[in-house]
Amino acid sequence: MIRCLASLTSVIIVVVGAFAQTAAPSRSPQVTVIRAGTLIDGRSAAPAHDQVIVIRGNRIESVSAAASAKIPTGATVIDLSQATVLPGRIDSHTHIFLQGEDPAQGGYDANILNAPLALRAARATVAVRRALEQGFTTLRDVETEGAGYGDVGIKQAIEGGYIPGPRLFVATRAISTTGGYMLEGYAPELDMPKGAQIVDGPVEARKAAREQLDHGADWIKVYMTHRSWVGKNGELVSQPTLTVEELRAVVDETHGWGKKVACHAYGGIGLHRALDGGCDSIEHGLDLDDAAIAQMLKQGTWLVPTLSVYYKDWAPADTPAGQRDHLRAAVHEPSFKKALQAGVKIVFGTDMGGIPWTEPIAQEFSRMVEFGMAPMDAIQSATSRAAAMLDMQGQIGVVAPGAFADIIAVSGDPLRDIKALENVQFVMKDGQVFRSK
DSSP states (O other): OHHHHHHHHHHHHHHHHHHHHHHSOOOOOOEEEEEEEEEOOSSSSSOEEEEEEEEETTEEEEEEETTTOOOOTTOEEEEEEEEEEEEOEEEEEEOTTOOOOOGGGTHHHHHHHTSOHHHHHHHHHHHHHHHHHTTEEEEEEOOOSSOTTHHHHHHHHHHTTSSOOOEEEEOTTOEEETTSSSOOSSOTTSOOOOSSEEEOSHHHHHHHHHHHHHTTOSEEEEESEEEEEEOTTSOEEEEEOSOHHHHHHHHHHHHHTTOEEEEEEEEHHHHHHHHHTTOSEEEEEEEOOHHHHHHHHHHTOEEEOOOGGGGSSOOOTTSHHHHHHHHHHHHHHHHHHHHHHHTOEEOOOOOBTTBOTTSOTTHHHHHHHHTTOOHHHHHHHTTHHHHHHTTOTTTSSOOSTTSBOOEEEESSOTTTOGGGGGOEEEEEETTEEEEEO
C-alpha cells in the first residue's frame, strides 16, 4: 500500500510540474539597449563617449564602450547617440501639495482653507507628472502643508501604477511649535488649522515623530526657524522654534526607526539648535555662519540650499516684507559660497511648490553654477550625492550596473551650458520609457 501511494505521489508531482510548465511559461525580462553619444554617469569626474547601456527589466545590466559592447539578441535599441545621457535627477526639496500660490488669489491660506483635499490631491498628481516630464525621477517631498498624509497616498498611487510620477520619499506633516507656523493674523479666539503638526515639549515631539513614521513618513521634517525680519543692525533675524531637547527627542526617535530628519533653518539660534540636536540635513541655510559650517563639516550634515525660490515674488521694496525678501537673497549667496568653498555636502533642491510647477525645475542648476559651483558638481548634487543622502547609493542617481534604470537625455552639453539641463528630450524611469521626442 505504501509503495502504491509513493508511486501515485510521484505521478502527481510529474503531472503537476508538467502542467505548471505548460500553463505558466516563464517570461524573460524586457531587454533595452541605449546608445549614448555622451554619458554623464552621475559620479565620474568626466563624461564618457559612445557608450552602450544594457537594461534588463528595471535594472541596468552593463555600461560599456560601443566598440566592445555586445547587443543582446532581440533587444529594443534606443538611439541617443546625438544626445547627452544622464541619470534620472533627484530634487531633494519639493512640496507637491503647493502650487506657487498667487497672493492675489489668497495665497497659502486659501490653499489650506478653501481647497478640498481631493482638489489638492488632483493638483499634486499633476505636479508629480510634470516633475517626471522634466527628467526628475526621484523627489524628496518635505511636507504636505496641511494635506495630512496625502503624500503617502500619492506615493502609493505611483508605486501601484495608477498615476505616473517619480520615486517619492515623503515627510508627511512636518513638525513645528506653538507660535511657529502658519496660519497667521486671524482673531486669537479662532482655532485655525496649521500647515504642520504642532508640538510643545519633548514628549509631544517624540509622539508626533512616532505618528508620522507609523503612517508612512520616509523622513521627518522639522521647522527650526519660522518668521524672519530685518534686525536693528540690518541683519537677517530668524525666529527659533523647537528647543534642542524637543529636537533631540524627534531625532532620537527617527534614527531609531532607521530614518533621517530634515530641518528647515535659516540662521541664528534656530540653526544652531538644529545642528546641536542632530539634524541630518539643513534646508535653505540662508545665513550660515562660520561656526555652523564647521559643525556641519564635523557632523556630516547635508545642505539643501534651494536658491532660486528666494529670488521670486518679493513683496514691494518699500515694505518690511520687501526689505526682508531682499535681505534673504542678499545673505543667501555668500552663505552658499562659504559652504561650497568649505566642502559642505550640498544637495540639489528647489522648493518647487513654492515655485509654480509650471516653471522649469532645472532652473536651480543655473543659480548654483552662477554662485560658483562647477557644472559637474551641480549635476552630481542632483544625482549620486542626493542618492547618498537618501541612503540609495548605487541604486539611483547613477548610470551603472545594478542601478535602477532611471535615465534621461538632453540636447547640448550641460558642462558647457548648464541651461541644457532644462531641455529634456528623453525620460526613462524604472526601465520604462516615459518621454521620447
